[in-house]
Amino acid sequence: MPHNVIHMNAGRLASRLVRRFCTQAKSLSNSEVTKKRNDLFTKEKARQIANISRLEKIQVQHIGPPEECTLLMNKGLSTPFNCAMHIQELLVTRSVVALVNGQPWDMHKPLVEDCELQFLHFKDEDAKIPNEVLWRTGSYILGYVLENAFKDNFYVELCSFPKPDVRSGSFVYDADLKTQHWQPSPTELNCLSAIGFKLQCYDIKFEPLEVDASVALTMFKSAQIPEIAATSATGNTITVYRMGTHIDITRGPLIASTNLIYRYSVTAIHDIESPDYGPLKRVQGIIMPQQLPIHYWTYEFLSERATKLNPAPVPSLKSKQKLAAENGS
Amino acid sequence: MAALGNRVAALGRIRLLRSSVFIQCRYSNTLPEATVEKHRKSKLAQDPEESETESLVAPRDYKYVYPEFLPDPKPQYRDRIREKLEHEDMFRRRTVLKIPEFYVGSILAVLVSDPYAPGKKNRFVGICINRSGHGLRSQFTLRNVVDGQGMEITYELYNPTIQGIEVLKLEKRLDPHLFYLRDALPEYSTIPFDFEPVPHPPGATIPVNPVKVKLRPRPWHERWERQDLQGLQDLELPERFYERAREVAKPWEKYDLMKQYRESINDDDAAKIMGYVYKKIQELEKTKER
Amino acid sequence: MLRFRYRFRQRNLPSAEGTGSGPAGRISKMRKLVTALIRHERIEGKHPYLDEARGYAERLIDEAVRNGDQHKPTMEIANYWLLEKDLLHKLFKVLVPRYENASTSYTKMWNLPTVYPGGGYHMALLELRNNPWPDVIPQQREVKNNLINVLIKAAKEDHEKNQQLTEHKQSEFTDQSTDTGTTTSQSP
Numbered sequence: 001m002p003h004n005v006i007h008m009n010a011g012r013l014a015s016r017l018v019r020r021f022c023t024q025a026k027s028l029s030n031s032e033v034t035k036k037r038n039d040l041f042t043k044e045k046a047r048q049i050a051n052i053s054r055l056e057k058i059q060v061q062h063i064g065p066p067e068e069c070t071l072l073m074n075k076g077l078s079t080p081f082n083c084a085m086h087i088q089e090l091l092v093t094r095s096v097v098a099l100v101n102g103q104p105w106d107m108h109k110p111l112v113e114d115c116e117l118q119f120l121h122f123k124d125e126d127a128k129i130p131n132e133v134l135w136r137t138g139s140y141i142l143g144y145v146l147e148n149a150f151k152d153n154f155y156v157e158l159c160s161f162p163k164p165d166v167r168s169g170s171f172v173y174d175a176d177l178k179t180q181h182w183q184p185s186p187t188e189l190n191c192l193s194a195i196g197f198k199l200q201c202y203d204i205k206f207e208p209l210e211v212d213a214s215v216a217l218t219m220f221k222s223a224q225i226p227e228i229a230a231t232s233a234t235g236n237t238i239t240v241y242r243m244g245t246h247i248d249i250t251r252g253p254l255i256a257s258t259n260l261i262y263r264y265s266v267t268a269i270h271d272i273e274s275p276d277y278g279p280l281k282r283v284q285g286i287i288m289p290q291q292l293p294i295h296y297w298t299y300e301f302l303s304e305r306a307t308k309l310n311p312a313p314v315p316s317l318k319s320k321q322k323l324a325a326e327n328g329s
Numbered sequence: 330m331a332a333l334g335n336r337v338a339a340l341g342r343i344r345l346l347r348s349s350v351f352i353q354c355r356y357s358n359t360l361p362e363a364t365v366e367k368h369r370k371s372k373l374a375q376d377p378e379e380s381e382t383e384s385l386v387a388p389r390d391y392k393y394v395y396p397e398f399l400p401d402p403k404p405q406y407r408d409r410i411r412e413k414l415e416h417e418d419m420f421r422r423r424t425v426l427k428i429p430e431f432y433v434g435s436i437l438a439v440l441v442s443d444p445y446a447p448g449k450k451n452r453f454v455g456i457c458i459n460r461s462g463h464g465l466r467s468q469f470t471l472r473n474v475v476d477g478q479g480m481e482i483t484y485e486l487y488n489p490t491i492q493g494i495e496v497l498k499l500e501k502r503l504d505p506h507l508f509y510l511r512d513a514l515p516e517y518s519t520i521p522f523d524f525e526p527v528p529h530p531p532g533a534t535i536p537v538n539p540v541k542v543k544l545r546p547r548p549w550h551e552r553w554e555r556q557d558l559q560g561l562q563d564l565e566l567p568e569r570f571y572e573r574a575r576e577v578a579k580p581w582e583k584y585d586l587m588k589q590y591r592e593s594i595n596d597d598d599a600a601k602i603m604g605y606v607y608k609k610i611q612e613l614e615k616t617k618e619r
Numbered sequence: 620m621l622r623f624r625y626r627f628r629q630r631n632l633p634s635a636e637g638t639g640s641g642p643a644g645r646i647s648k649m650r651k652l653v654t655a656l657i658r659h660e661r662i663e664g665k666h667p668y669l670d671e672a673r674g675y676a677e678r679l680i681d682e683a684v685r686n687g688d689q690h691k692p693t694m695e696i697a698n699y700w701l702l703e704k705d706l707l708h709k710l711f712k713v714l715v716p717r718y719e720n721a722s723t724s725y726t727k728m729w730n731l732p733t734v735y736p737g738g739g740y741h742m743a744l745l746e747l748r749n750n751p752w753p754d755v756i757p758q759q760r761e762v763k764n765n766l767i768n769v770l771i772k773a774a775k776e777d778h779e780k781n782q783q784l785t786e787h788k789q790s791e792f793t794d795q796s797t798d799t800g801t802t803t804s805q806s807p
Contacts, residue, residue: 125761131793166766167773292767305774321782404627581646584699586678587629587671590621597620597687 021157024307029152037219037247041240043317044211052076059114062087068319073111081107081256083117094291095119096130096260097253104129107256109208122291130255135164135171137206137254138264138287142173145266146283154178158248159280169269170284170306174274177281181270196264196285204244208255210237220249223316238250247291255289263288263299267306276317330343355422370544387607392599394430397467398606399485399594415464420609422487422618428494433457434538436520437471439484440493443455450492454522458507461601472510479511498527501537512549513542621681622724625674630667649675652745654702656726657710660750663731666743673726673745675700680725683715717749724748729755 044202056075062068066088074082080098084107086093098105099118110118120130139161146156157176158209164171184192213229216238228249229238240249243258269283286306288294368374398419400412404518431437435457443451454473455565458481462468470483484491497520510518517540541562544553554564555574564570582588594602636644652672655662661668679700686693688711689761718725731742744755762768 122766123760123762124763127764127766131764131766134766166769169770169773169777286770289766292765294767298767298771302770302774305770305777492744579642581643584647584696586682586700587625588673590674590678591627591629595620 006095017197028155030147030150030156031152034147034245034247034310038245040215040243041209041242041247044215045207045209048209049077060111061114061116063116063118066090071117075213076110076112079108079110080119080240083111089121093181094121094123096121096255096289097133099129104133104253106206106253107206108205109253117168122289126321131166132164133253134253134260134287134289136250138171138285139164139173139198139207139265140241140243140250140254141246141287142171142257142283142285143175143248144199144243145173145192146173146177147246149192149195149257159274159277160315161250162315164252165310165312168310168312169302169308170286170310172310172312173283174272174280175283176277176279177269179281180279184269189268192263192266193285196266196287197261199243199264200261200290201257202244202258204258206256206258207242208254208290209240209242212236213238216249219247227247237311255321260288260289260291261287265303265306267303268308270309272314274314274316277315282310284296336567357583374552385604385611387600391603391607393432397608398562398602399463400602401463401598402591402593411465416606416609418465420613422489423610424612425489426491426493428486429496429499430467430590431457431494431496431499432501432535433460433504433506434500435496436498436524437469438493438497438524439471439482439491439493440495441484441488442490442492452522454497454520454524455482456507456510456518456520458510472507472518474515477515479515479518495526496529499525499529499535501535503537503539507560508551509542509544509553509558509561512544512551512553514545517542527562621674621677622674622722623677623726626670630671632667635668640654645671648672650677650700650702653679653700654706656745656747657706659716661744661746661752663742663744663795666730666741669728669743669745673728676745676747677725680714680718681709684718685798687711687715690725690782714747721748727755 015177055077057072058075058078060071060073060078060083062071069087071083071086080095080100081092084095092134095107097120098107099120100111100115102116105137120127122130122134124130140162143158146158150156155178157178159174161171161173213226213236216225216229219240225238228251229236232238238249239251240247242252245256265287266283266285268284270284272282274280284306286299286302288299291299389581398416400407436454437457438452438454440452442449442451453473455473457469458472459470460468462485465485465487467484467486470481472479472481474480484494486494503525540560542560543562544564547566552570552574553561554570555577580584593599622644631642632645632648633807634640634644635648636790640647647689648668649672652662653676656672656676679697682696688694688697688707689777694707697710701707701710725748727746727748729746731744733741746752746755763772785801
């Protein structure tokens with residue numbers, strides 16, 4: 001940690017978007033917060049599974065190669081990943097995200113009704129959805145990197161990340177790192193990248209969980225949550241994703257597993273000014289999938305472009321719809 | 330169309346003296362792309378005098394009426410520019426001399442200019458036994474028996490010394506040539522020089538003469554029993570001739586589609602050429618009416 | 620009219636059906652190949668034989684397309700070339716409608732890779748167009764929407780935009796220099 005960094009004082013605690021577990025605590029650490037979120041997540045998940053009293057069957061129609069077939073799966077328990085396991089190993093290893101009735105759906109999100117199922121991968125002729133999903137996952141993993149990079153005595157508050165834009169050349173996470181004069185050196189960026197890069201050695205699933213807004217509030221203590229939940233189908237639920245021990249809120253689907261990653265880098269950290277949240281840091285990075293092995297020259301060329309400030313909008317408290325659209329969608 | 334020029338081109342690059350275009354490979358029916366491009370882009374091609382697409386569709390049997398307009402099927406003897414120039418010359422000749430429609434088996438009278446004949450002209454009457462050649466070199470052979478001596482004269486259709494060609498009797502025979510008349514009894518080849526022309530109404534179908542010719546006893550010029558000839562009476566040969574004929578026969582040649590294709594101009598190209606010829610002939614006849 | 624490259628002279632194929640089988644053997648072999656092609660729509664064999672058979676097959680189909688099955692000489696030709704008589708129906712009722720309006724050749728020929736050590740002959744593949752089998756060379760996927768290609772394209776457009784801006788800025792600079800020249804001359 002550079003010596004010229006000032007540790008943030010209590011004045012910052014008054015900010016509306018403090019994602020702390022407990023406003024009364026004098027010193028917080030990311031690891032404590034993470035642990036508590038995890039416990040809540042596990043409990044909530046167990047509760048939801050226990051709620052399923054009777055196993056109902058649903059008919060899932062698989063469309064596309066290798067085989068068009070109808071599967072009989074369990075309602076509320078079976079995921080597209082389970083369907084792929086029944087069809088072919090190829091679908092299990094290469095599938096990024098599923099299309100349920102034409103809508104993007106996480107691989108590990110349980111199916112709730114009779115539907116048509118398709119699997120998408122990075123080598124599709126129309127790879128728009130898998131690319132966006134990967135970019136969103138990249139942002140999500142940036143959050144994980146930031147929360148786990150620093151020692152416990154340095155607290156990192158994550159703010160949000162905008163809608164993924166692959167053509168911009170990088171994905172983004174806006175966070176309050178509580179340091180004002182830190183320009184990361186290449187070595188430091190490499191260290192941050194390594195945290196994300198190491199994930200590919202583990203087959204960590206991205207588990208989505210639809211939780212009630214109240215549960216989400218206990219996990220995140222953010223004032224935005226009720227507004228985000230209001231935009232959901234039921235009006236009161238919010239999707240929360242867990243990757244190993246890291247938990248975060250994001251709207252859209254994420255990739256199936258960390259073993260789909262090939263390369264991951266944190267390319268730059270820029271200073272940005274949010275009208276509502278004050279000075280933040282925009283952390284940028286790029287990610288590449290296993291299915292598209294990229295030459296190191298090309299990767300470095302793209303990383304160079306990713307160091308330029310991403311033109312995505314700065315996080316702010318706007319109208320409900322705009323907020324919901326911005327916050328991790 | 331194209332052929333496997335690469336292997337054949339190894340035979341050598343020979344300049345064909347008769348052609349106006351340097352054909353690099355003697356046996357190739359394709360020009361090198363550089364040559365084609367050069368001529369495509371040349372200024373001579375920029376203002377074509379007449380477009381090819383305006384040609385009419387000729388009646389189906391037109392290529393039998395004007396067979397000399399079809400070029401030699403052998404690609405090494407083809408030269409499109411020469412063919413075009415020859416066609417022009419042929420049409421010009423036809424404006425001066427009426428060259429009638431005739432077939433093998435028709436009886437013709439030909440008047441040629443002869444410096445040694447009294448009246449400087451010489452008339453010959455005979456039965457057409459063969460038509461051959463292409464373009465300006467197309468020929469026909471007339472046969473007659475004069476004072477007991479069989480004689481055949483081969484005339485070139487477009488020879489400028491020909492003063493007139495008259496069809497005395499327009500008819501067809503059962504065979505594409507009548508060379509067996511050389512071994513036939515003389516009565517089948519004798520045509521009196523004062524043969525009265527048999528009128529043929531225009532537009533009527535050409536009659537086919539089904540006469541079966543009787544041959545003299547052997548020896549003959551050719552082994553007629555081995556050829557598929559319809560216009561001969563029973564040859565009355567010993568069985569061994571027919572056996573041997575069957576042994577050496579090539580019955581598959583009747584169905585050898587590629588051989589037939591290579592020995593003739595294909596239907597599409599022939600139709601194109603005949604369409605152009607038809608158009609020109611129509612124009613010719615219009616000008617003659619005036 | 621044949622719409623593919625054919626040789627001027629036929630290959631004699633002297634031992635098409637064994638040593639000394641001559642022209643009769645050659646034609647017999649051609650009939651077998653043409654029959655097999657019409658039946659299976661894709662056959663493999665030695666290149667010279669298939670190349671010769673290709674001409675015959677195309678001519679046969681051409682005759683059938685031009686004249687139809689009611690034309691007696693065409694039926695005779697088809698009867699000669701197709702040794703299995705159920706293929707007559709296929710020729711006139713399946714292949715003729717398929718190739719009625721074709722502007723390309725009816726067959727397609729491919730060269731197969733040399734098998735080493737092998738017998739020292741070239742193998743080829745002869746097929747009818749629009750046959751029901753999968754393509755000989757499978758259609759490749761489009762890759763232009765791959766992540767890497769999308770990023771590279773975006774980077775390229777970015778770079779071009781920047782270049783235009785720098786050019787514009789340079790031209791602005793030169794205009795300014797001329798302007799300053801005129802103003803100083805006019806000032807008293």
